[in-house]
Amino acid sequence: MLKEERQAFIMKQINLHNKVLSTDISAMLSISEDTVRRDLKEMAEEGKVLKVHGGAIGRSFHYPFDEGNSVYAQAAKKQIAEKTLKLLKNDMVILTGGGTTMIELAKAIPVHLRATFFTISPLVALQLVEHPNLTVITIGGQLSRSSHIHIGASVINQLAEIKVDLCLLGANGFSIQDGMTESDWEVVQVKRAMLRASKKMAILSIAEKLNSSQRMKVCDLNQINYLITELEPDNHFLDAYQHLDLELF
Amino acid sequence: MLKEERQAFIMKQINLHNKVLSTDISAMLSISEDTVRRDLKEMAEEGKVLKVHGGAIGRSFHYPFDEGNSVYAQAAKKQIAEKTLKLLKNDMVILTGGGTTMIELAKAIPVHLRATFFTISPLVALQLVEHPNLTVITIGGQLSRSSHIHIGASVINQLAEIKVDLCLLGANGFSIQDGMTESDWEVVQVKRAMLRASKKMAILSIAEKLNSSQRMKVCDLNQINYLITELEPDNHFLDAYQHLDLELF
DNA sequence: CATTTATTTGCGTTTTCATGCATGAAAGTA
DNA sequence: TACTTTCATGCATGAAAACGCAAATAAATG
Secondary structure (H helix, E strand, C coil), rough: HHHHHHHEEEEEEEHHEEEEHHHHHHHHCCCCCCHHHHHHHHHHHHEEEECCEEEEECCCCCCCCCCCCCCCCHHHHHHHHHHHHHHHHCCCCCEECHHHHHHHHHCCCCCCCCEEEEEEEEHHHHHHHCCCCEEEEEEEEECCCCCCCCHHHHHHHHHHCCEEEEEEEEEEEEEEECEEEEEEEHHHHHHHHHHCCCEEEEEEEEHEEEEEEEEEEEHHHHHEEEEECCCCCCCCHHHHHCCCCCEEE | HHHHHHHHHHHHHHHHHHHEEHHHHHHHHCCCHHHHHHHHHHHHHHEEEEEEEEEECCCCCCCCCCCCCCCCCCHHHHHHHHHHHHCCCCCEEEEEEHHHHHHHHHHHCCCCEEEEEEECCHHHHHHHHCCEEEEEEECEEECCCCCCCEEEEHHHHHHHHCCCEEEEEEECECCCCCEEEEEEEHHHHHHHHHHCCEEEEEEEHHHHEECCCCCCEEEEECCCCCHHHHHHHHHHHHHHHHCCCCECC
């Protein structure tokens, strides 16, 4: 068997599965692992594949972190932000959580919107305050190292004293069975308090997070009024959410 | 399963949920926790994640700030920050204002310092929370567009309920005749409340601001315990402040 | 065609790597 | 403080890689 044939075969496997194991190729083509390794080495030197211990992975195999410092799935989050704008009206009082999606929303808000924003996220607050017609109020408290939002009893207390028109939250886990879920107990408490402080609740989440669950429950889906993803509302991926008592965007 | 696959999986989980537990990954992929821990360690060393006890968190939105941006008189402010460190002891409770000098201080704090920081500045809070041994509490309220600190009645109320060891403030105007002065009425109120909430008061100011006055008075100089500038304490420029009841740094 | 030369392949050996387990230390929690 | 969970470390084991060498194959040359 010719070398080029072999390498073409390997390439095909990589394109198909994004990776190959040296042992598998060896078995499939009945050649020694050495030969496979030599092939992979050659292909790696030509930049066709990325050799790793045990085999190789395709060059197209993008690590989720290859984007460096940029935000994961930022395009989708920008889309979500755009859709969310439809919910925002002048003179509304709005409460927001934190997270990268919310930051994108804060950036996307049109300059002419006149509204009051409460937020538990210092980053969102700083982004919002760049808009001339917004009143921005930070709900202060202990700043969580992991999520960069304010948590703790004082946050709960402050939230108990307000009632806003709309609450915008990112989701950590979101599924039909378990409702909205979180991995951090403190965050659960805060989100529940936010829920109580709001007339309407909107969840902003990339579709990838749907149908995933975390350890602790925040609320049932029937407490959610709007679900905003980057997908079209009639996308089949969202079928399971269609018949629920929530509006899809 | 290839190591790279595993790490990509972990990274994806972190991107989606901002946080992973070693035990969860171990269960999901049916591998030992040791392997997960080694992966996380490796990824942490490459700067892809931030390792915490029990798992890891994402690093996606740490430092959205001016890295290398032009801060006026930054060198001087760094000097001031360094000097201020002498005042900070373990287990202190400290209250800080905002401003670029305070940001420099927040950056300069040594990692081993264990203390509680209250702050009215979201930017300072975000900077402080990067330090593993600090508890950071934001005094929330309306976010001022011009100064990026929290102002208003709620801030005053919250400040009335605490008593801290040391208050660190930047100065707007500072002179023998007029004491500490400010140009913004709201900020004056907040600073006064901060004064009341603190046992000791330190002013951080570049020498350039000394001997200047603003329209509104915050307090007399005798209420100030420490004055920290980039100059040596025996610099002749500071002569006028030598005989006062405040310590120069 | 025969012979030389270069390339490729397989095999055995030695190194390196990946992984899990055991132990004691460290950190977090009640 | 005592208790539990998590971490770090060394070690053992098995898998994979690198290396050298020799056989096999292909290519080149007279």
